Amino acid sequence: MAASAGPSRPARGLLIGVAATVYAALAVVSGLDRLGANDPVLAGMLPSTLLAQSLRNKATNAQSIGDTDTALQLAREAVARTPIEPASTAVLGAAILGREDEAGAERVFRAAAKMGWRVPLTQLYWMQASLAVDDFPNAALRLDALLRQTPGLLANRKLLDPLEQSPEGRSALAERLVERPDWLTPYVADVWNVAPEVLSLRRDVLVDLATDGVRLGCEDISPFVQREVALADVRGARDVWLAHCPGARAGAVYDGDFARAQVTQTRASLAWTFLGNAGITVLPETGPQPGRHSLAVDGNVSRPTVFVRQLQLVTPGRYRLTWSARTEQGTPSNRVVAAFDCGGPIAWQPGEAGRNGVRSAVLDHDGKCDAPWLSFALAPGSGAVHLSGVALVPVARTAR
Numbered sequence: 001m002a003a004s005a006g007p008s009r010p011a012r013g014l015l016i017g018v019a020a021t022v023y024a025a026l027a028v029v030s031g032l033d034r035l036g037a038n039d040p041v042l043a044g045m046l047p048s049t050l051l052a053q054s055l056r057n058k059a060t061n062a063q064s065i066g067d068t069d070t071a072l073q074l075a076r077e078a079v080a081r082t083p084i085e086p087a088s089t090a091v092l093g094a095a096i097l098g099r100e101d102e103a104g105a106e107r108v109f110r111a112a113a114k115m116g117w118r119v120p121l122t123q124l125y126w127m128q129a130s131l132a133v134d135d136f137p138n139a140a141l142r143l144d145a146l147l148r149q150t151p152g153l154l155a156n157r158k159l160l161d162p163l164e165q166s167p168e169g170r171s172a173l174a175e176r177l178v179e180r181p182d183w184l185t186p187y188v189a190d191v192w193n194v195a196p197e198v199l200s201l202r203r204d205v206l207v208d209l210a211t212d213g214v215r216l217g218c219e220d221i222s223p224f225v226q227r228e229v230a231l232a233d234v235r236g237a238r239d240v241w242l243a244h245c246p247g248a249r250a251g252a253v254y255d256g257d258f259a260r261a262q263v264t265q266t267r268a269s270l271a272w273t274f275l276g277n278a279g280i281t282v283l284p285e286t287g288p289q290p291g292r293h294s295l296a297v298d299g300n301v302s303r304p305t306v307f308v309r310q311l312q313l314v315t316p317g318r319y320r321l322t323w324s325a326r327t328e329q330g331t332p333s334n335r336v337v338a339a340f341d342c343g344g345p346i347a348w349q350p351g352e353a354g355r356n357g358v359r360s361a362v363l364d365h366d367g368k369c370d371a372p373w374l375s376f377a378l379a380p381g382s383g384a385v386h387l388s389g390v391a392l393v394p395v396a397r398t399a400r
Helices: 009-026 031-036 040-045 048-064 068-081 086-098 102-115 120-132 136-149 151-155 157-164 167-177 184-189 196-211 218-230 234-244
Strands: 280-286 293-299 305-311 317-327 336-341 358-365 373-378 385-394
Touching: 048 068, 048 086, 068 086, 086 102, 086 120, 102 120, 120 136, 136 151, 136 157, 136 167, 151 157, 151 184, 157 167, 157 196, 167 196, 184 196, 184 218, 196 218, 196 234, 218 234, 280 305, 293 305, 317 336, 336 358, 373 385
Parallel strands: none
Antiparallel strands: 280 293, 293 385, 305 373, 317 358, 317 385, 336 373
16 A cells, blocks of 8 residues: 555546546446435335445535535445445545545545455545555556456546556556456457547557567457557557567568468458458468468469458558469469559559569559558469468668
8 A cells, every 4th residue: 555645636536536437337226225315214224235325326426516515424424334334434535535634534545445445436546645656556556456347447538647648657557467457458459439649658558568478469459450550650550569469570571471371360450361252262271391381272263363461561662572372283373463452453463483483573652551451362374373481571772
């Protein structure tokens, strides 16, 4: 427990505001409970625990609208009915804090903490107290407890900003995420309504998490990557992809030998994505030599038809693409063509034949889209072809 003189005035406002949100999210109060708060006859028939819940709810509501006198009175009644209930003690602490009695509130919240740490108000108070003395690890611990109970609080910027907006706070959050709490999934995946500046802070947390040894994997990190691509933050998307997707550090192309390729995968946005096309069959295969993988592709097409592609987080410029395409007999084949695809007309490149069946083509990314697809298509012809050894490297510009 952090030593503190108590939360600051802005923190007191946060305590009251978030308290109302927390209790609205967590409280499951029966109809009898609500009626008992307004009917003295019925109240006398209710168990003390149910009536105390009503009193706590009414005290929190009164405090949220600034009626501190009523809040204090109702909180004291709740404690009188359930003196060993930590939730009642916490509501009393919040009511005292609302009257700007910081020393009294701290004494009550210390008592509430001794009774149990599962009460959101108690966690929130000590989170604010920790922040007041820059104790970020303890503040993150308290926030973690709140989010485990109410993941919806991730949307509360007043609650998250004090930690996410400082390097020490982000590091402390990453340490909590190492345990993979339930709120990790929405923190990474529920990001389509998250503001760009907030997403940038979360990226730093997630990179710290990978540094701490927890890599979420290509599929689980993909929603975050897709959101950053949609915001045209290609560099940020690449940073978090490299941090969390195993094997993504080998180069611009992920899994260039198709060792991890799965025809049915649809979630990992920067892995190979297979397009179902009538008349084309695609099958990942392991070659006769250990560790050698390829895509076996065959079909009857009248024009180049895409069968696999991968989103590339590359800056505009010129790139050299190399790949190997061989027939069933092992001879070089020109049935596989490649291109950058931004959604418009595609200029397919057959590539130039090189040594050992390796083909090479220069592709230009003109910046018409933030992240182009690297697409491979099967050209008209006959016979199956095996694709492997895909690599993409930037071409240095020649000085004029």
